[in-house]
Amino acid sequence: MTMTLVTLIVVAAVLTLALTLGLAVSRALRPAASTKLEGQIQPIDVAGFRNLVDPAEDEYLRRHLSPADFRVTQRSRLRARAAYVRVAGSNAAVLIRMGQAALASNNAQVREAALRLVNDALLLRRNAAFALLRIYAAMAWPNYASASAGLIDRYERLNSSAMLLGRLCNPAVPLRVAAGPE
């Protein structure tokens, strides 16, 4: 019993040491802020995501499919939903880093916009983590309706914050907010 306890604590201590040193090394090797972070953003089909989280769609499938088929279909839809949420979460992480780089600005307006972007992106990342947990729980019980629709609104709000920061960074370039021809 004592040996098991000691072994567990020593293993935990070694893991802590590895994590601490790993963080120090990764911080030292981190590329400069000029690295093109925007290239890491993956596009998300918001309409497709909306369709996936639409409760009316769930209800329609529930009515028209047998319970067994509904569970299979619903699990596939949940997997797709999880993939969307993971991408939204990783996009939020990229935007957090971009916003943090802009926080170094001496321009108060840029700093304010960057802070708003960072906070919106943090909320999105937090919500994405919770949404993923709920989706995985729903995979075990497909009849349970998992709500991740609120994430879309958060994503769109994040988009506005990112647009504002972009406009403040370079007002000379015309800004196209809506999709479509110029």
Place this chain on the structure above:
Amino acid sequence: MFQPHSLLWHYLWVAPSALLLVVGAIFYRRSLHRQFPVFLLFAVVQGITVLALYAMDLMPSVSDTFWWKANSIHLLIEVILKFALIGEIFSSVFRSYPALSKLGTTMVRGVGLVLVLTAVAVAVLAHPGSTAGMASASWVLNLSNFMIECGLLIFIFLFAAYFRLAWQRLAFGIALGRGFAASVQLATWSLLANLDLSHPTRQLVDSVNMGAYHVCILIWLYYVLTTPKPRPAPPGGDDRHYDHEWGEDQRQHDLVVWNRELERLLQ
């Protein structure tokens, strides 16, 4: 080499504390205590109390019992200051992000509670071997202390890493030093508090402990010496620094790329 009153033993006891007082002095001169007041308090109190314990250890008039009582008081003060220091690190990482402050505070309280319960369970299960009395009680207390400290530091590291939060240079240095020392000392106190080690092995483990603490102070010294003095932000909307950071080429293309990506996001 590792036995009490050897040259290495004297060095490992005195040098880190003396260095910690030097770190405190530099910290104060650079006005870094405005950002991290608890760290300065920790450096001064820890430096002085450890040197006082060393002096008492050398004095023939001080009995063993008295020394262990003084050590227990020092340990208690150290625990309080250490957790205040972790709180300061936590607040320096999260204070700029109101979106996370509530979640972070709730989670750190939850993690802290779980860690305290685990540490109590480990202390109850600890088996200090043939060493009895205040020495073994001190080892068990140290084990619990480092267990909670390591857990809290891991939580802060992982939480900040998940949310890609930027660390202030000094906050990272303080956390790095504590993370290194706490993880090594967690392992050594676990051995001391649970196994019936031979006398030479115990001395070796004790030296590793002191060495880890010395490395922690050296890490702090490095970060304190290489962290620039805090400067007030210049008034007005000067954007030159920002332009420099992002680069001229990137400035030309930033918004185009942003718009293209975001239009695609919203299609």
